[in-house]
Amino acid sequence: MSYWQLLKNGIFGENPVFRLALSLCPAVAVTNSVKNGFLMGIAVLFVQTMANVTTSLLRKFIHPKVRIPSYMFIIATWVTVTDLVMAAYVRDVYAQMGLYIKLIVAFAIILSRSELFASKNKVVPSFFDGLGMGTGFLLALVIIGFFRELLGRGSLWGIPIVPTKPLLIMILPAGGFFAVGILMGFFNWIDMKFFGGKGASGAGGGH
C-alpha cells in the first residue's frame, strides 16, 4: 500500500471507532464536548504515531515471547511524555481529562496497531499507519463531540449556539452510546450505499 493509502485506510476504511469498534471507552467518556474530544484525539494521534515508529524501529530486537510487555513499555513511555506536557501547558483541560490521558496506555487501538502493523513493517509505513489511525480516531472523536455538545449543551467549543439545552441526555454517558451507535450505523450505511461495502463487522469490544 502506498503511504497515501495507509493514511486513508486509518481514516476511512479501518476507522478505529466507526469501523473497527476499538477504543469505544474514550469515544464515549471524553466526547461530551468538541474541545475535550479534539484534545484527546490529538493526544492519541501523537502517542499512536510515536509508538508505531518506536515499535517499528525496535521490531528486530524484541523477542516474540515478550513482545506485548515491550509494546506496553513503549506506549507507556509516550503516554508519560504526553501526560507531562499536557500537565505543564494546558492545565485547565488536564484537570478534566488527566485520568483519561493516563488511560491511553490501555487503549486497544494503539496496542493493536503495534502488534498488527508496526511490528511487521518498516519505519516509514508504520509512521503513516499511525498517523492515519490517529487522525481517524481524532476525526471520530470530533464528530461525536460535535453532535453531543450541540444537542446536549446547545454550544460548540464552549460557544453558545442555541439558548436552551435541546437534549440533555446527549452529554450524559447514555447519550454517548446513542451517538456512537447511530453514527456507526450512518457510516455503515454510507459504506454499503456508495462504496459497495458490507458494513463493519466490528473487531469486538476492547477499551
Next chain:
Amino acid sequence: MKENTVIVSVSPHIRSEETVSHIMWTVSLSLLPAFVMAIYFFGPRALFVTALCIISSILSEYFVQKAMKKKITISDGSAFLTGLLLGLNLPASLWSLNPFTLHVPIIGSFVAIVITKQLFGGLGYNIFNPALIGRVFLMASWPRAMTIWNEPTAAFLAFDAKTTATPLGILKEEGTGRLIEVFGDRVNLYTQLLIGHRSGSIGETSIIALLIGASFLLYKRYITWHIPASFLGTVAVLAWIFGGKGTGLFTGDPLLHLLSGGLILGAFFMATDYVTCPSVKTGQILFGIGCGALTMLIRLKGGYPEGVMFAILLMNCFTPLIDRSMRSKVFGAVKVKTK
C-alpha cells in the same frame, strides 16, 4: 370414489384466534379503565398527551418500516400499545398552555419505537421495554418538565391546575407523618391512593382501575401471576422490613408502598411484556423478585422517589441470562461427556 379426501399439512394444526395483534389490542383494552379514570382526574390534557403519544408512535412505526423497507405492521396494535403505555407513564402537565413541552411525548415515542424497537430488529427482538426506554430518555433529557405533577382536579377544563409533589415524593422528602397530614388520616390516605385521587403519571394513579384491567388479563391468561405476585410480594416484604424511617426494622408500611408510584402499572402491564421477560416460570419469579428488590432499593436509598421503571429495565438486561440458566431439561437428552 372420491379423491383428495385426506389433506396433509404441516403443523400447527390447532389454530387459535389469539394472534399477536389480538393480544395487543386486548391488553390495550384492559388499560381502558385506568385511562378513563385518568381523564376523570386530570382532565382532557391526560387524553391529549396520551393521544399524542399513540399517534406519534404509530407514525414513527410507519415511517421507520417504510424507510427500512420492511412490511408495515402498524395495524398489529403493538405500536398503539407502546404509545398508550408511554402516554400513561407521562405527567399530564406536559399538555399545558406552554407549547414548549409538546415535543416531549413525540420524541419519547420516536425513541421508544425507532431506537428501542425497530433498530433492534422490530417486535420480538427488542431487549428493553420500548415504552419504558422512551420514558427514561425523557426523564434524562427534560428532568424538569417530566416532574411537574398536576393535582387531580374537579374542575374539568382548568388549564392552570395546581402542581404538587407525588405521594412518594412527599414520603422521600418529608416522611410518612407529613403524607398522612396532607391526606387527612391514614384511612383516607389509603382510600385516595386506591381510587387514584393523587398526583402522578397519567395512568398510574388509579389502583382499582388498573386491578380491574389486570384481572381481566389474568382471567384471559394473557399474563400469569408469577411476575406480578413475586414483584409485589418482594416490594411488600422489603417495605415492611426496611421502610420505617428511624424506627428500626420491621416497622415499614408495605401497603403505602404497594399503592403508590407506578408499581401496579409496572408489575402487571410492563414487567409482563412477553418479549422482555423470561419465558420460564421459575425464571419469571426470579425476575419479579429482582424487580421488587431494585424498586425498593431505589425508593429507599436512591436519588429518585420512584424506581419501578429503572428496576424493570435493569431486569430486562438479565432476561436472556435467566432464560438460559433456567432452561428446562429436554426429555431423553443425554449429557455429552467432555473429557
